[in-house]
Amino acid sequence: MRLIPIAYLASYLLSLLGNSIAGVALPLIVLQVTGSALGAGAVAAATAVPAVFAGLLMGVVIDRINRRTSSVVTDLVSAAAVAALPLVDMLSGLSLGWFVLFGIIGSLGDVPGMTARDALLPAIVRHGGIASERLLGIREALGAVALLLGPAAAGTLMVLFEGSTVLWITAATSLVAALLTLLIPRRVGDITAAEGEPAATGNGWAQLRLGWRVLFxxxxxxxxxxxxxxxxxxxxxxxxxxxxxxxxxxEQPGMLGFVLSALAGGMLVGGTVYAIAGARGRRRGWFLAGVFGSALGFVLIAALSSVWIVLAGAFVVGVASGLFASLMGVLMIERIREQMRGRIMGTQNAILTAAPPIGILTAAVLTEYAGVNVAAIALVGVGLVALALSVLARSLRNLEPEPAEAGTGGAAVIHSA
Structure with missing residues (x-):
């Protein structure tokens, strides 16, 4: 494998690992400093909204500057925001206000950073001499590795180091991720429009609306x-x-960690399988494997019949997610115009960032008033309906790559059918 995809994948792993460690360690540090669960919730809420808006708005910037540069800058923003917390702790001591302030600053790098990396994928495929199926499969497998290692690393670090000292390490992962991205030649990040495709014109708001129009x-x-x-x-x-x-x-609260490990282990298997065999066979088959695997796993979990069945369901969902996410990544490379990747994928990532709080809030209301079994069945039912509709959708029947049209320079074009 060439340097370009290796640098990209290593940077992706470190950035995701840092986020995974911070996701566990930061709420614990907030609790240690403030002694308030409400304070930890306030930090999470205060950072979620800016992250969504940053994802929506920064796509225009990512579509206008070098993609490698945007990826490096967002990692540096994340590193600086995290490193500022232990620095302030050393100088004057931390309070809830500092956590909120730097949480907001850090959130401005999180979703845009994710979008910048996603937007860079087609160039990595072109310049790195690697098949998109292999690249996306490896990327999903590495994401599972970060999900497996992050919580364990966070717990270990919280035992070894006191308070906010742990955050120096999470900041270092983002910094090293940025340095690894710099190993990718700058020309790889240049935005190249397909031959005959009009150049971007108009102000930022007009370009943003154009991206939304294409998406919807x-x-x-x-x-x-x-x-x-x-x-x-x-x-x-x-x-x-x-x-x-x-x-x-x-009365088995410790089993939750094993469920998350089973989910991550399944994702590792699914991503690895797709990296090895994803280019073989028809894509519709891979899509159906992901859909029906997810449906089976969700049903096993929703039954809440035994701990072991829940664990098995989590592993099945993980395998299916690894296959599905890898395939979707390949399709996004092929079917989104180069000049609109930042806006479209930024909007997608912003929506996906807002989705988990909605799910947790809905589950809380249903559990409170109808019980945990009803909540599980109702929410999994929503997922099953979405999966069924995707199987019937005309736009997902033909997923095979299309030959480049004359005059397009091989660029993929979004179809409305």
Missing amino acids: RSRFLIVTTGLSVASAIVLASLQGLILPVYFTLV
């Missing part, structure tokens, strides 16, 4: 985005509320 007029993008959002809502509701309540009721 494409049946393919509407269906795939909707399916991803439904899956995110179901998974978040299961992980964030339904399963913690269930394991508490059966």
Whole structure:
């Protein structure tokens, strides 16, 4: 494998690992400093809204500057925001206000950083001499590795180091991720329009509206985005509320960690399988494997019949998610115009960022008034309906790559059918 994809994948892993460690360590540090669960919730809420808006608005910037540069800058913003917390702690001591302030600043790099990396993918395929199926499969497998290692690393670091000192390490992962991205030649990040494709014109707001118009007029993008959002809502509701309540009721709260490990292990298997064999066979088959695997896993979990069946369901969902996410990544490379990737994928990532809180809140209301079993069945039912609709959708029947049209220079074009 060439340097370009290796640098990209290593940077992706470190950035995701840092976020995974911070996601566990930061709420614990807030609790240690403030002594208030409400304070930890306030930090989470204060950072969620800016992250969504940053994802929506920064897509225009990502479509106007070098994609490698935008990826490096967003990692540096994340690193600086995290590193500022232990620095302030050393100088004057931390308070809730500092956590909120730097949480907001850090959120401005999170979703745009994710979008910048996604937008860079086609160039990595072109310049890196690697098949998109292999690249996306490896990327999903590495994401599972970060999900497996992050919580364990956070717990270990919280034992070894005191308070905010742990955050120096999470900031270092973002910094090293930025440095690894710099190993990718700058020319790889240049935005190259297909031959005959008009150059971007108009102010930022006009360009943003154009991206939204393209996104919401494409049946393919509407269906795939909707399916991803439904899956995110179901998974978040299961992980964030339904399963913690269930394991508490059966007096086995420690099993929640094993469920998350089973999910990540399944994702690792699914991503690896797709990296090895994803270019073989018809894509519709891979799509159906992901859809029906997700449906089976969700049903096993929603039954809440035994701990072991829940674990098996989580592993099946993980395998299916690894296959589905890898395939969707390949399709996004092929079917979104180069000049609109930042705006379209930024909007998608912003919507996906907002989905988990919606799932957890819905699960909380249903659990409170109808019970955890009803909440599990209702939310998984929503996911099953979304999966069924995706199987019937005309825009997802033909997923094979299309030959480049004359005069397009090989660029993929979004279709509305």
